[in-house]
Amino acid sequence: MTPDAEPRRATFTVEPDAQDGCVVVVDGEVDIASAAAFDDAVTSAIALSPERVAFDLSGTTFFDSSGLAVLLAAANRATTVTIRRASAAARRVIEVSGLTDTLGLHQ
Amino acid sequence: MTLGVLALALLVTGVLAWAAFVVNDHNESRLLRLKVAETGAVFQVALPTVETPLASAVEVARPDNGGAAGFRRYMSDYVGAKGPFAFAALWTAANAQPVAMIGRSVMLARAPARVRSLLERAATHPGLSLQARLTGPQRVLAYAYASPGSGGGPIVYAESALPTNPRVRPTSGTPFSDLRFALYLGRRPTAGMLLETNAGSLGSRTASTEVPFGDQVLTIVGASNGSLGGGLSTSLWWIVAIAGGALSLIAAGITERLLRDRQAAEILAADVQRLLERQQTISSALQRSMIPRAPSGPAYLEIASRYLPGGDELEIGGDWFDVIELDADRTFLSIGDVSGRGLAAGSVMASLRAAMRAFVSEGHGPADLLDRLAPMLSISEGGRFATVTCLVLDRRAGLVTAASAGHLPPLVVRSGTAEYLDVPVGPPIGAAAEPTAYRQQVFELPADTMILLFTDGLVERRSETIDDGLARLSRIAAQATGTVDEMLERITTELTAGGGEDDTAVLGVRRT
Numbered sequence: 001m002t003p004d005a006e007p008r009r010a011t012f013t014v015e016p017d018a019q020d021g022c023v024v025v026v027d028g029e030v031d032i033a034s035a036a037a038f039d040d041a042v043t044s045a046i047a048l049s050p051e052r053v054a055f056d057l058s059g060t061t062f063f064d065s066s067g068l069a070v071l072l073a074a075a076n077r078a079t080t081v082t083i084r085r086a087s088a089a090a091r092r093v094i095e096v097s098g099l100t101d102t103l104g105l106h107q
Numbered sequence: 108m109t110l111g112v113l114a115l116a117l118l119v120t121g122v123l124a125w126a127a128f129v130v131n132d133h134n135e136s137r138l139l140r141l142k143v144a145e146t147g148a149v150f151q152v153a154l155p156t157v158e159t160p161l162a163s164a165v166e167v168a169r170p171d172n173g174g175a176a177g178f179r180r181y182m183s184d185y186v187g188a189k190g191p192f193a194f195a196a197l198w199t200a201a202n203a204q205p206v207a208m209i210g211r212s213v214m215l216a217r218a219p220a221r222v223r224s225l226l227e228r229a230a231t232h233p234g235l236s237l238q239a240r241l242t243g244p245q246r247v248l249a250y251a252y253a254s255p256g257s258g259g260g261p262i263v264y265a266e267s268a269l270p271t272n273p274r275v276r277p278t279s280g281t282p283f284s285d286l287r288f289a290l291y292l293g294r295r296p297t298a299g300m301l302l303e304t305n306a307g308s309l310g311s312r313t314a315s316t317e318v319p320f321g322d323q324v325l326t327i328v329g330a331s332n333g334s335l336g337g338g339l340s341t342s343l344w345w346i347v348a349i350a351g352g353a354l355s356l357i358a359a360g361i362t363e364r365l366l367r368d369r370q371a372a373e374i375l376a377a378d379v380q381r382l383l384e385r386q387q388t389i390s391s392a393l394q395r396s397m398i399p400r401a402p403s404g405p406a407y408l409e410i411a412s413r414y415l416p417g418g419d420e421l422e423i424g425g426d427w428f429d430v431i432e433l434d435a436d437r438t439f440l441s442i443g444d445v446s447g448r449g450l451a452a453g454s455v456m457a458s459l460r461a462a463m464r465a466f467v468s469e470g471h472g473p474a475d476l477l478d479r480l481a482p483m484l485s486i487s488e489g490g491r492f493a494t495v496t497c498l499v500l501d502r503r504a505g506l507v508t509a510a511s512a513g514h515l516p517p518l519v520v521r522s523g524t525a526e527y528l529d530v531p532v533g534p535p536i537g538a539a540a541e542p543t544a545y546r547q548q549v550f551e552l553p554a555d556t557m558i559l560l561f562t563d564g565l566v567e568r569r570s571e572t573i574d575d576g577l578a579r580l581s582r583i584a585a586q587a588t589g590t591v592d593e594m595l596e597r598i599t600t601e602l603t604a605g606g607g608e609d610d611t612a613v614l615g616v617r618r619t
Contacts, residue, residue: 065444068446069446069447072492072535072538073486075540089571089572089573096516096573097494097513097535097538098513098532098534102534
């Protein structure tokens with residue numbers, strides 16, 4: 001199965017948020033094929049709220065280093081990045097990569 | 108192609124021009140015939156001006172009317188400068204002498220035989236008879252008229268002087284003004300029978316008509332003085348030819364231009380294709396050179412490795428492993444993965460490895476080495492980060508010291524058991540904006556223990572967490588037996604059975 005076989009494996013939604021300015025909701029699989037779309041969503045989120053950006057990865061079913069690169073780039077651009085919720089798939093990748101603090105993943 | 112278009116367009120133009128020419132030609136001929144016939148009708152209307160006075164004179168000259176005296180009185184109005192005749196005479200019989208004469212005769216003086224034959228003809232053919240003398244300086248048309256139905260009656264004879272030169276000036280404002288014509292006596296239009304013309308020559312397109320005049324026939328041959336159908340009709344064929352020719356050349360020019368453009372585009376596309384292929388060749392050659400080779404190490408270590416390219420074999424991942432002998436007892440091991448793929452990821456990997464070798468040669472331990480490596484990469488600059496695990500294996504002490512920058516933990520396999528080393532994990536190289544102090548930890552390493560270092564391609568699967576992949580790896584590794592190479596073969600075969608999407612690097616080291 002090639003990565004292009006399924007056209008929309010991941011969706012990225014940017015929502016304004018009272019507490020964190022902006023929340024990027026990530027559903028589906030984040031890999032090298034969908035990383036560019038993820039990066040576009042993060043860029044528009046930071047444009048909306050340069051100081052604080054939050055992520056909701058509770059609907060993320062797959063998350064690899066391509067997704068980590070996007071999150072890390074966001075953490076370098078926005079003042080504060082937090083991950084409110086994360087699926088086990090996303091949480092474990094962040095944990096084994098030693099990035100819980102850098103990416104504001106708690107609980 | 109261009110010549111084909113040009114030839115076809117010129118052919119169409121030629122046919123159209125020819126059709127226009129033929130239509131115009133037919134039209135001109137038809138109009139000329141009409142014009143000449145019209146001219147003949149006009150002549151016919153004019154002829155009675157000759158015939159009527161002669162017919163009247165015959166009636167006047169009858170013995171029971173005015174006789175010779177009456178004839179002289181009547182004809183004096185028609186002979187001379189103001190009348191149509193230069194001479195008139197009255198005969199009572201064809202073979203006698205004239206009984207009355209008015210004016211001066213040319214024919215009687217110069218060609219009496221012709222006068223005689225004309226009179227004889229008139230005597231046997233009542234009505235108007237004609238004779239002419241059309242050559243020489245004094246040109247004359249002679250008429251004889253005998254009354255119909257009165258055999259042996261008087262015969263009126265008259266002569267009209269014709270201009271010496273039959274050529275008359277064209278007169279404008281008459282029905283003949285746009286017609287060149289020649290008027291002949293008789294049916295044959297020969298120079299000797301030419302009465303009058305208004306042109307030196309008539310040209311090739313002529314039409315003729317005949318007008319009966321007495322016992323003779325007048326032949327009118329006409330040619331158009333210019334175009335009868337109008338200028339546009341005449342010019343149409345060459346307007347079509349010139350415009351069509353110009354359009355043909357333009358069409359050919361456009362075709363040529365399009366062909367050249369297309370040819371240029373094709374050449375350009377071929378060049379781009381060639382450059383791309385060349386670039387891909389160079390790129391893949393460079394990338395292949397970056398794939399880590401099977402490392403060798405000290406004799407007390409049994410080493411095996413695998414490098415499995417991911418789905419896209421044109422682009423390598425940034426995975427690497429390394430084995431560096433520090434001294435007689437200690438060996439440095441590393442495994443790492445630069446995020447992303449391709450030549451750029453490969454070159455980051457190559458520079459990190461080179462830097463690491465330099466720091467290792469300076470004697471730095473694992474955590475210290477990661478601290479020094481950290482500033483060399485920044486996610487905010489190149490958009491890349493790297494995960495690295497470093498170990499220093501000491502065979503005399505039976506210890507291994509390990510530190511991790513966001514990398515998956517090493518797996519330790521010994522006599523049917525497998526467990527992950529709980530190496531303290533710091534953020535990946537290049538991930539943290541603030542510098543981090545990495546920590547290292549020392550683990551015991553009994554003899555015959557294999558340390559398995561790997562990158563995430565070995566355990567990452569969609570639809571499961573990384574813990575599931577790590578559990579599967581430890582289960583399979585625990586069951587693996589034989590040489591390190593045999594164990595790696597079984598592990599990689601079973602874990603990448605479906606064909607991994609990501610590149611995978613695996614390094615196995617066993618202390619003998």
